[in-house]
Amino acid sequence: MTGSIFYWIAFVVTALAAVFAAVMVITRRNPIHSAMFLVLNFLCIAVLYLLLNAQFIAIIQVMIYAGAIMMLVIFVIMLLSVEEEERRRKIPVPLAQMLGMVLVFILFAQLIFGVVVKVLPGEQGEFSPERIAELGDVKTIAGLLFTKFLFPFEVASIILLVGIIGAVILSKKER
Amino acid sequence: MELAYFLIETVVKVVAVFAVLMLVVAYLTLAERKILGRIQVRYGPNRVGPFGLFQPIADGIKAFFKEDLVPARADKTLFVIAPMISITAAISLFAVIPFGEQIELFGRRISLTIASLDIGLLYVFAVASLGEYGIVLGGWSGYNKYGLMGALRAAAQMISYEVALALSVMGVLMIAGTLNLVEIVRQQAGWHWNILYQPFAFIFYLVCALAEINRTPFDMPEAEAELACGFNIEYSSMKFALFFMAEYAHLVAVCAIATTLFLGGWDGPFNLPPALSWIWFVAKTGILVYFFIWERGTFPRLRYDQIMRFGWKFLLPLTLANIVGTGLYMVLRGM
Numbered sequence: 001m002t003g004s005i006f007y008w009i010a011f012v013v014t015a016l017a018a019v020f021a022a023v024m025v026i027t028r029r030n031p032i033h034s035a036m037f038l039v040l041n042f043l044c045i046a047v048l049y050l051l052l053n054a055q056f057i058a059i060i061q062v063m064i065y066a067g068a069i070m071m072l073v074i075f076v077i078m079l080l081s082v083e084e085e086e087r088r089r090k091i092p093v094p095l096a097q098m099l100g101m102v103l104v105f106i107l108f109a110q111l112i113f114g115v116v117v118k119v120l121p122g123e124q125g126e127f128s129p130e131r132i133a134e135l136g137d138v139k140t141i142a143g144l145l146f147t148k149f150l151f152p153f154e155v156a157s158i159i160l161l162v163g164i165i166g167a168v169i170l171s172k173k174e175r
Numbered sequence: 176m177e178l179a180y181f182l183i184e185t186v187v188k189v190v191a192v193f194a195v196l197m198l199v200v201a202y203l204t205l206a207e208r209k210i211l212g213r214i215q216v217r218y219g220p221n222r223v224g225p226f227g228l229f230q231p232i233a234d235g236i237k238a239f240f241k242e243d244l245v246p247a248r249a250d251k252t253l254f255v256i257a258p259m260i261s262i263t264a265a266i267s268l269f270a271v272i273p274f275g276e277q278i279e280l281f282g283r284r285i286s287l288t289i290a291s292l293d294i295g296l297l298y299v300f301a302v303a304s305l306g307e308y309g310i311v312l313g314g315w316s317g318y319n320k321y322g323l324m325g326a327l328r329a330a331a332q333m334i335s336y337e338v339a340l341a342l343s344v345m346g347v348l349m350i351a352g353t354l355n356l357v358e359i360v361r362q363q364a365g366w367h368w369n370i371l372y373q374p375f376a377f378i379f380y381l382v383c384a385l386a387e388i389n390r391t392p393f394d395m396p397e398a399e400a401e402l403a404c405g406f407n408i409e410y411s412s413m414k415f416a417l418f419f420m421a422e423y424a425h426l427v428a429v430c431a432i433a434t435t436l437f438l439g440g441w442d443g444p445f446n447l448p449p450a451l452s453w454i455w456f457v458a459k460t461g462i463l464v465y466f467f468i469w470e471r472g473t474f475p476r477l478r479y480d481q482i483m484r485f486g487w488k489f490l491l492p493l494t495l496a497n498i499v500g501t502g503l504y505m506v507l508r509g510m
Contacts, residue, residue: 030250032253034310039308046213055292059301060297062304067301067305068304068337075311075327075330075331076313078315080329136293138293138294162202
């Protein structure tokens with residue numbers, strides 16, 4: 001699939017759509033519109049994952065990020081009706097803005113370097129698209145997750161649990 | 176050449192599924208009104224055509240020619256897009272549902288599934304979760320307080336019950352060891368239906384599914400008595416009809432998935448030739464659809480806080496217990 005014309009058309013179209021959606025997210029005044037463009041952005045990224053033969057990650061991206069998390073974000077926006085907020089004057093934080101600009105510049109320079117000056121393909125892993133197709137996408141990920149990467153996996157789940165308990169404690173504090 | 180055949184085959188399958196689905200949805204509205212009528216000791220629609228059989232056509236024509244209103248303060252783009260999201264998601268669910276055994280046609284083996292994906296079940300959950308944006312945005316964009324209330328309720332309810340829904344089918348996945356719906360049906364062939372191994376999961380699934388498609392007793396987003404129709408309050412004409420069609424298509428999809436996961440799909444009491452195996456599938460799905468209509472005529476609507484408490488404090492622990500129980504069983508049996 002890689003290298004065919006269809007692949008490149010699909011990649012360019014989705015990549016451009018993703019960038020367009022990302023720009024729209026930060027330029028819309030209405031927070032609900034921003035959120036919907038973020039959903040669009042997530043969907044585009046899911047398509048990019050599909051183009052990279054990562055079916056499972058792609059569908060999880062749609063289900064968790066585009067589906068569940070953004071639904072929660074929209075719920076909160078609607079609940080707080082942030083529309084009033086947008087007319088408020090900008091809070092001046094010159095230092096943070098400057099710092100952010102520098103970081104963005106560095107990141108952008110890195111991207112340009114990576115794409116134009118020197119192509120960094122990385123090491124070829126042991127899981128080629130053919131091998132994954134043979135094993136099954138979900139099985140491959142599950143196998144690695146529950147053997148080689150079991151410890152980081154469990155630690156991540158504990159961090160999430162701590163986050164949930166923290167949120168509950170914070171919201172209960174007022175009583 | 177192979178690619179051309181594949182494309183033709185897929186297009187034909189998509190068109191066939193779409194046409195049949197639209198017909199089913201149209202007559203499901205009539206079936207619901209008829210059955211509910213009988214439950215409430217009245218006749219239901221019986222004026223248009225014999226036994227009211229042309230009622231869906233009359234409804235369709237009416238919806239088509241009604242004035243299409245957009246509220247002045249509405250968010251116009253999202254107001255128009257919302258019903259489209261709903262119907263697209265509801266119909267897309269049918270892409271992975273296996274309707275029947277492979278058939279032999281013009282010397283080609285054709286499976287009665289549009290796409291047999293390795294991640295079939297995850298695809299179902301992903302598309303279903305995207306479809307919820309239709310309801311939430313539809314309620315929000317109309318600039319109506321009842322609509323907004325409906326949207327908020329829909330968002331909270333769907334997030335809550337989606338978790339339990341996904342967990343309720345986990346037991347089946349553990350036994351099957353695959354996410355491919357065609358594969359799951361094949362494993363159930365010959366009376367090894369998953370409902371026999373996972374009876375509780377089946378009940379949990381039905382309850383969560385009711386909440387997921389916003390049907391009584393979980394129809395909070397559109398509770399007529401308190402929200403005056405809720406999320407679709409500002410919609411009229413064909414846009415309203417699209418929401419309606421999406422709701423029924425989603426209902427059929429939920430029943431079809433239940434048939435696939437728990438009731439053995441196209442497997443039946445006696446074997447039909449492959450070309451007719453879909454009859455079992457349709458029959459089982461039909462029974463489940465009937466059950467969903469029947470329970471609507473039976474249960475009262477719950478209160479909002481009761482629904483949320485039931486979802487998080489009752490259903491979620493039970494589905495988790497089901498997973499632990501299934502795991503224990505599998506370890507002890509050495510599966």
